[in-house]
Amino acid sequence: MAGPPRRRGAELEQAILHAVIDELTEAGYAGLTMDRVAARAGTNKNAIYRRWPNRAALALAAYRELIGADREPPDTGTLRGDVMELLRGANGHLSTPIIGRTVRALLGAAADDPDLMAQLRDSVIDAGSGLWLTVLGRAVARGEVPPEAIHPRVATVAIALLRNEYVTRGTTSVPDDVLVEIVDEVYLPLLRGRHATVVD
Structure with missing residues (x-):
């Protein structure tokens, strides 16, 4: 049986950022890890690191998503x-x-x-x-x-x-x-x- 279609581009980024928001809600910044975000988003750490070099950059991206920077x-x-x-x-x-x-x-x-x-x-x-x-x-x-x-x-x-x-x-x-x-x-x-x- 085929798995769900692979997400790419903006769709994957949104899934990652929403996973970060959920993790921040549950564990705060101190508990934020790339492993937990990857697991929650249904992707791998490499997909995250290609977009954000560290958890600070990832948390900041999620923050901007939350407040609606535009x-x-x-x-x-x-x-x-x-x-x-x-x-x-x-x-x-x-x-x-x-x-x-x-x-x-x-x-x-x-x-x-x-x-x-x-x-x-x-x-x-x-x-x-x-x-x-x-x-x-x-x-x-x-x-x-x-x-x-x-x-x-x-x-x-x-x-x-x-x-x-x-x-x-x-x-x-x-x-x-x-x-x-x-x-x-x-x-x-x-x-x-x-x-x-x-x-x-």
Whole structure:
């Protein structure tokens, strides 16, 4: 009797990533192994290693799959509305057990692993900066903030402060009043206070 058809390409990658998500849910990042992922996905380790060189890269790929890295930026018509929507969406993702636990574990492991930190910076820490820059570009066009507000490091201050709540405070969910404080007391004043630097 013939076995199931062999999966290839995107179909196999999706099966592997879903297996990683299931493994992270059950065992966390510390318990993630290539052997267990391969067994759950119904494939072999070589198929995984051809796509992802190590378990950190594999976990990061699964994380991006979970959060939907290609999502569209909000467009509420106001900067504050867009920023609150982005921040609340990120908080919703980070407060789910699997995503929050995975991010905290990866950030903890990265302290002693420069290669992992570099991957994290690309896939988690700086991920989504394009969304924030798009939102800021619309705000500049509406005259809500000066053009100098459009800077990658400035754009992601709000999400960095949110992530800090999870990493340093060990919280499992950030209250909405804290999100409002981040936006109204830190982020919007920072953006509105930006101005061109004059060099003599």
